Amino acid sequence: MITRFAPSPTGPLHLGHAFSALTAWDMAQAAGGTFLLRIDDLDRSRARPEWETRTKDDLRWLGLSWPEPCRRESEHLSEYAAALDRLWTMGLLYPCTCTRRDIRDALSAPQEGAPLMGPDGLIYPGTCRPARPPSGPRPDAATLRLDMARACAVAGAPGFTETATGTQTVQTPPDRMVSRIGDVALARRDMGAAYHLAVVVDDAAQRITHVVRGADLFEATPIHALLQRLLGLPTPVYHHHRLIRDDAGKRLAKRDDARAIALYRTEGRCPDGIRAMVGLRPSAP
CATH class of the missing domain: 3.40.50.620 (HUPs)
Known part of the structure; x- marks a missing residue:
């Protein structure tokens, strides 16, 4: 099994992104497979290197890893x-x-x-x-x-x-x-x-x-x-x-900075705390 997560580096990683990445990671891990990261940066007017860096940092903090270099769409x-x-x-x-x-x-x-x-x-x-x-x-x-x-x-x-x-x-x-x-x-x-x-x-x-x-x-x-x-x-x-939604039932978007993973990190949350927030089991020891 080979799964992937393909974020656009145009804003902060939020709970919805984390849920998708963790789901793909968990499926690959359970099957003894591989998880890949791909950067969807074709929209050069909005893509920023700093958002790619922050996205990778948040994903690693969540416990995910992937082979480097990851695929960037702008290079293909x-x-x-x-x-x-x-x-x-x-x-x-x-x-x-x-x-x-x-x-x-x-x-x-x-x-x-x-x-x-x-x-x-x-x-x-x-x-x-x-x-x-x-x-x-x-x-x-x-x-x-x-x-x-x-x-x-x-x-x-x-x-x-x-x-x-x-x-x-x-x-x-x-x-x-x-x-x-x-x-x-x-x-x-x-x-x-x-x-x-x-x-x-x-x-x-x-x-x-x-x-x-x-x-x-x-x-x-x-x-x-x-x-x-x-x-x-x-x-x-x-x-x-399933999608992760706010209290009003609206799907999260990148403008939802209040649910950015970086903010939860500064508040002292742990990766398993993020998992619990999106309804996933704790990571395997």
């Missing part, structure tokens, strides 16, 4: 470019010039009804989708979207194994991929690869066997299973754990 842009080239050659990508406001305005038009939300945000209305796949070389520094209908015609219904609530096979019909997910962005003009593409390439490169992450990403997993099939990559087993 050529791998993402190769995956994009393959999908472009297959005729599954197209450039998109729409802004978020353009998409919101298009979906808010009276004849369209209420905007639909998918795992990638507002479901793209297809404004820039061409009738035929674009020809010529793949454009650089452009937002590229996956033509979901064409992709599903090539790969069929994506499926994956989920283990968080007992082992089950989850399969999403192509018509639902089109209507409930839509043409997701796989490359961003300002940061190269988008999350959905990068995470698939990374997990394959690191030979991740079990992806451990929050239940908020469950609806995005069919996208990843589809890309894995299109790119000829293995599909890991997925474990989408």
Whole structure:
């Protein structure tokens, strides 16, 4: 078993992050496997070296360890470019010039009804989708979207194994991929690869066997299973754990500094105290 934790170095590590990392660590330890750390730093406008340093320090304090050097996404842009080239050659990508406001305005038009939300945000209305796949070389520094209908015609219904609530096979019909997910962005003009593409390439490169992450990403997993099939990559087993929420039931975010692990450390809490706070058993002696 190989699990991983892939934080973005854009803010403090909070209880939700700690729960996810500890869950992945515990699963690997129980199976005699390996836990890996990956730094999701593609968003260079927000990623900061000091946050990476603090994240690693907090994780080590919690009792976690991993092989170094850890993988940083910013150092593997050529791998993402190769995956994009393959999908472009297959005729599954197209450039998109729409802004978020353009998409919101298009979906808010009276004849369209209420905007639909998918795992990638507002479901793209297809404004820039061409009738035929674009020809010529793949454009650089452009937002590229996956033509979901064409992709599903090539790969069929994506499926994956989920283990968080007992082992089950989850399969999403192509018509639902089109209507409930839509043409997701796989490359961003300002940061190269988008999350959905990068995470698939990374997990394959690191030979991740079990992806451990929050239940908020469950609806995005069919996208990843589809890309894995299109790119000829293995599909890991997925474990989408419960989310850690505040007293009002809201999922924790990086702005929740009051629940930052660094703050609990300065208050004199111990690692097993953090485990107790998120409902995990004490660490093994």
